[in-house]
Amino acid sequence: MDQTGPTARDAVRELQSRINQDIIGQERVVERIVIALLANGNVLLEGLPGLAKTRAIKSLSKNLESDFSRIQFTPDLLPSDVTGGEILRQDGSFEFRKGPIFGNLILADEINRAPPKVQSALLEAMEERHVTVAGKRYDLPPLFMVLATQNPIEQEGTYPLPEAQMDRFLMHVRIDYPSDADEVKVMRLVRSESVAAPAGAVPAPAMIPQQAIFDARAQIDRVTTKPVVETYMVALIAATRRPAEFGEHLKNWIAVGASPRGTLALDRCARTYAWLQERDYVTPEDVQAVAHDCLRHRLSLSYEAGADGMTPDAVLDEVVKQVAVAA
Template identity: 40%
Template structure:
């Protein structure tokens, strides 16, 4: 049974006991890996090849030449990613969306799934600067944003900018840093600036934070507050590679293809200025009022789930998503439309990364944790219940 007309059967999550996630309200544990965003290349090409003309604008907001140039740049970044990272198609799409919207990503996975390599490759593919910060409990805010150092030769203070002043910043194991250090990132992530010694320093453009956290080690960690979680455009949960993908990894390592770190000389790349062009084009993508209303209904349903989904499932929700979720859905849908070769949004663009947009914004209660109910169950129930325009 396929309740979503814009998602093919192979894209849908595979519930363990019934055909509908809504029927699984109080069921036992449902593996996280079953709830990945539908971002397979086949699905993208299908939606691009058979667009829904119902949502097309009267006048194209983006010319055919602009659309062709954008698709060429997007494909170059995709080729760079595929040259260094095997599989991880969902991560590839999420990183591209982040690049086109200027949003930040929270990556959750066990160690060894090429998170650092993926971000390094993204930076090299657009000729951007990359910095990696290993978060520890003794990490200070000044270690991230920078500090003032007294120069004895000149008899004055000079400012040393921290590693956050880069185009792409990887915060490895962000939940191991203290709450004080985590809060120091809020200004940088939200305002795109830092303050050192009472002076403001603008961050480079583009500026994207990619934070990672390990779900299997919680000792000595500081849980991210909801206010900071909400500032991440997407939360991507990575899964283990398939056996054939892991075999390809071994072959690439043996051949020496992965022996060097990604850089501008060994990675397909575009100009950094082309990223700003992609961001401007993504903002110009047309989104019909019917799609906007669809987004608002979905986000509103997370705040009052009992009005639209069965009570046995709705009872697990403690808090719904904020208006940032609606903004994120609109930004992500526009970027996905451009990635799929369209200058307008269709409902599939809203659905494609639904888990990544909402999984960190829907707060579940302790009963959900006890029953091992994941946010993806709630998200799928809401999407199945809200009428598609």
Template identity: 55%
Template sequence: MPSSSQQAFHDLQNFIARRIIGQRTFIERLLIALLCDGHILVEGAPGLAKTRAVNVLGQGLEGDFHRVQFTPDLLPADLTGTEIYRPQDGSFVFQQGPLFHNIVLADEINRAPAKVQAALLEAMAERQITVGRVTYKLPALFMVMATQNPLEHEGTYPLPEAQLDRFLLYLKIGYPSAAEEKEILRLARGEARQDAAPAGGSDKPLDQATLFAARREVLEVHMAEALEEYLLQLVLATRNPGAYDASLAGWLQYGASPRASIALDRCARARAWLNGRDFVTPEDIQEMAFDVLRHRLILAYEAEAEGIDTDRVIAELIARVAVP
């Protein structure tokens, strides 16, 4: 029998799935990030429900949601807030910015300059912001989902490695199938979808107490010592790929940091928990490895010249590192 927290998350998953068609993996990853207290970077073509998904997630949670459209003229104060002068008494009052919401959508994050990205970095990493000499704590429930468009690079500011490493997951989403797109048309026309809706589900928002209880349950999911060693070997293989295949040695310039090991451990446990298990399997680790590692690897010039991407490298390492 699932726990009350698991049932609440299944209800939330169904709530989102009834409103977002054809993105089941994306929905699962959203919930995993929520369970792991992490942030997500999403890359996909326009019109694939990236913005809609996080908006629906905000509706299904007990909390508030805010969208920030990143543009080249955005200033750090537009995110953090600023001090407002009150001429009545000559004092300054701090007016909170969008980062003080629970769920923040940073739309087209790579269109903002480095100063704005740096302000977001402190919020994501430290769960606080500093304005002047004062530091303000952000809400206990704080999640950033950033999007970027893979099609347009003119006028963009690529995210530095330090910023990328703060994202728990880096997702790449694709187009829906023909059948799923037909359902999208029906949903857009406002037709009833009772027959196609997932079984069960409640529209009652997930309260934060249940969310925090679920996060504690995820940390208690069992991972065998052999699987923990397997997870570590996968991450270590990104730093020394030549030990598994000489051809891989020239593909990577830098491997994943210890933050990747922590992220992969938590995400594998969260995936097992979402699937109703109290133990981690090798499939949990392998499934999450791509989204956890793809933005934490720096390819060598030779790999880029050959058209090899980080997903190819991760797939090769998974195929070569022995499964217990």
């Protein structure tokens, strides 16, 4: 790596460490958020209420030099509440007023509580990194990331996200309950935060500069992937599209496989994961480490899978088991 390598990596490690101090017992979730940030993608966090989804995103914005915007998705939200719109000025001309989507880090809170029309307002921004209003294009900042949260779709008052929008998320990360020991630490952390800081307390550390993220991305672009690993990634995707070739169970469980975005997500996230492990090449283990988060939202399971009690994660376990790494 070049001379900027240690500096960029140290900055990213420091960012990850600070978030872990705020979000106890969710190291894997924090790592996935950092991977999505470095891979220049969007992330969907799913979990029951109270599992620190919003807190994790706020911690990221608190420690990274950025403009933070929060959009609270509700049934009465309008698309213009997301993108902004034109207003009529006193002189008869129109002026575009930017909406909250024009920040660096966008918290789309409880995204599945708004109807599909509003959810679709994010599509162009997430994929193209610009919005079009009244026929005019407005570019988003170079550092742009949508971090959406959703409660499980079985919860009352939620709307399933359209498949097209789900596919725009680089990763779909699920958050589980912390361990009992970690929950004790959470309780103590929240209790300590409620105590007013004494006068002359140590000031907050400086924010991680955006340039550190751009430097890290430039280095990740130079992480190499051998043909055998590329073939392995494509084989994993192929197993979701042609499951009959990989076993009777997969044939019965998978209705629709992953799109080409799934392949690209595997590649980007595996290279980022390898970089975080201080390597400049990708291994099959790197691919396996990120496969579930990159693909769980890109599969459509069959009725038989539901009858068998199979989840996307369980199906992906079988995919990884059945697809061999070429020698």
